[in-house]
Amino acid sequence: MCRVIAISNQKGGVGKTTTTVNLGIGLARQGKKVLLIDADPQGSLTASLGYVEPDEIGTTLATIMMAIINEKEFEITDGILHHKENVDLLPANIELSALEVTMGNVMSRELIMKEYIEAVRTEYDYILIDCMPSLGLMTINALVAADSVLIPVQAAYLPVKGLQQLIHTIAMVKKRLNRQLVFEGILLTMVDFRTNYAKDVAGKVREAYGEKIEIFDTVIPMSVKAAETSAEGVSIFSHCLNGKVAKAYETIAKEVLGNEE
Template sequence: MKTIALANQKGGVGKTTTAASLGIGLARKGRRVLLIDADAQGNLTQILGWSQPDELSPTLADLMEKIITDQPVVLGEGILQHRDGVHLLPANIELSATEVTLVNTISRETVLRQYLSTVKGKYDYAIIDCMPSLGMLTINALTAADSVIIPVQAHYLPAKGLEQLLKTVARVKRQLNPRLEVEGILLTMVDSRTTLAKGIGELLRNTYGSRVFASEIPRSIRAAEISVENKSIFEHDPGGKVAQAYANLTKEVLNCGKQREKHSVDQVR
């Protein structure tokens, strides 16, 4: 199972929409996908159709509490099935208390990784939607992940916050998770008509090169509508430019995996 964290300490960058759309895109390609809502606001849970996350139980908070207190986790416990073929481990406001609890927990950075070890045989991909902060839950997600996708808005200069996040990723890789890689930086909400968006895209590509995905997610009211409609972008606007952009991103993620597998085989040889 490959685990991908979607992280950016700034909110409103399209992170949750990307988590849902990438997960469903991978499921449409025949992959078994678990989406994990790691944000106490429960935005991923809501965007997938569970409009009252605070009424759900068990959630990610409950399962992490079981890991912390050495209670057994039942396979499939708390996981919801979505009509688009993905599974969801939901979150709600109780996750805020988990963040506080983790501060005084032994091996506090590895609790989510321990949970994922209980389901890894069941899925091809686990995608974690992180909260917009660099707190303990995001550190847990990075410690559990094989790679991180960083969505970045194209209509303001994101370099400073991006550098801070990349430093955090490097620190987690050095101290907690040697296998962690940057899957890619994803430009979102791109208005190709503006000089600013083009300039930021060029700046990021010049600075980070192949770390920036070729796919760019355009600004579109269709993308905003899916959180209200409770439909994936592929169902809501299947012929639209946002659906095509997420289909292209899905292909890039699948190809990244193939390239890394090939690289690992070549190294063994």
């Protein structure tokens, strides 16, 4: 039974792409078959996995979604790239921006990505969607297609302040478009527990949301090593297997597997 997890936060720079890569590869290291979908026109996930020129890729998420809009046939393997760390990737590039504008006039426009995911989910144990930093139509598509949503939040004041709007949007999608959508949880990222500030922010998140939404026990520590992985096109497991960030993402992957059970 495949689980589809949207990794979403309208605030940029909170660790969405890093989490998508390392959670996905962490699940693959546990023997799961994983597809990562880049749903951001910036192509950050695509670039982070070593495809440094996303705009030169011929078949992307935009290609597939446009085929669905135009009712053209496609193979479920179209556009899939295979990464050496045993995950598959459906890439994205700037074409996704133009598609989002086009979708404004499409009937059932919130369901386009869901149609694709329903076609491929029989091939995978997990599908992770790296959402763009906005609450626009592409993110709504991801939330409609997902079984759950994981929210990475940087342990800082402004990212935490934006949580309320995101949670409201998720609640509206659940009410109107995807009754089965649940919270996978809030994941605190870039946490520097040497500072009282990070401890205070982490405490406020748990106080404000802990009763309603699962908050992962494990947090992702601040680390230069994690930032370096994107330039190398690999996960933290390949870059620094015994480091604290790799250990954290390994634990998060096990927590997600535990949520399944």
